[in-house]
């Protein structure tokens with residue numbers, strides 16, 4: 001800890017991370033002097049990329065010291081809305097989209113449970129196939145958990161508990177965990193089983209869960225292997241981890257480079273790629289693991305990255321014009337088509353680990 005940056009409201013100590021967390025190779029400077037583009041968090045940050053061609057992990061340097069990481073999150077204007085970005089910004093309106101989502105889930109995953117019901121309303125689910133980015137969003141974590149025997153499930157970073165609610169409806173006994181007290185209070189009001197804090201302070205028993213789910217969490221933690229080892233410990237043998245994280249090899253990152261929304265300095269400490277994430281799962285103890293990429297939220301990532309490229313920032317509260325959303329849809333569809341040939345260019349890496 002050789003230097004510190006003073007923030008307006010909080011003091012966050014920083015430390016250098018010159019070598020790769022995964023393989024120890026030196027990092028090459030990828031982007032210099034980036035600042036936060038969404039929440040006004042002070043400070044400038046670099047991203048380094050592992051010099052080993054086999055690894056190519058990307059990481060934040062300097063990086064906040066562990067104890068001060070929670071201070072960064074006090075800058076977020078609104079944490080953990082009840083509905084995902086995709087739903088909030090839908091030009092069709094939330095209700096319609098939810099109907100398509102639920103119908104698609106019923107068609108593909110027998111959601112909310114029981115036998116398939118082929119009434120006309122449910123057939124609107126086929127519309128989800130017209131929007132690859134939103135469909136990939138809806139698919140998580142249904143696709144990674146598909147076929148797994150249902151039991152106790154933990155959603156890490158559960159926010160307001162929407163996924164906990166959905167997983168309960170799907171037949172799991174779902175619980176959530178989050179470090180945001182307001183989000184947890186909100187989820188409790190809905191009668192959901194949720195815990196405040198980090199996965200490590202809960203001291204869950206060994207093997208007490210059948211599934212652990214985390215979306216956009218692993219890139220925020222300073223020791224991802226230790227973090228996933230805790231997920232591994234609380235899973236029963238054969239239990240499943242499902243996670244999603246931005247993909248450093250994505251078409252979005254390739255096109256937008258330093259303006260790519262998912263760099264998110266200083267909140268994103270690591271940007272993984274499929275083989276690098278596989279190394280994390282293996283070292284965390286998972287006997288079997290699969291990583292693939294999907295165009296999840298690729299339309300929204302396009303809109304946000306374009307905004308950063310043009311104006312230097314992105315405010316997700318502002319409504320986006322329909323023409324821009326249509327362009328986002330087009331770019332996501334291009335990505336989806338490209339995935340038929342180049343399997344690693346999806347916006348996000350999805351990983352499944354089996355204990």
Ligand SMILES: [Zn+2]
Nearest residue numbers: 020023050055
């Ligand atoms: Zn490396």
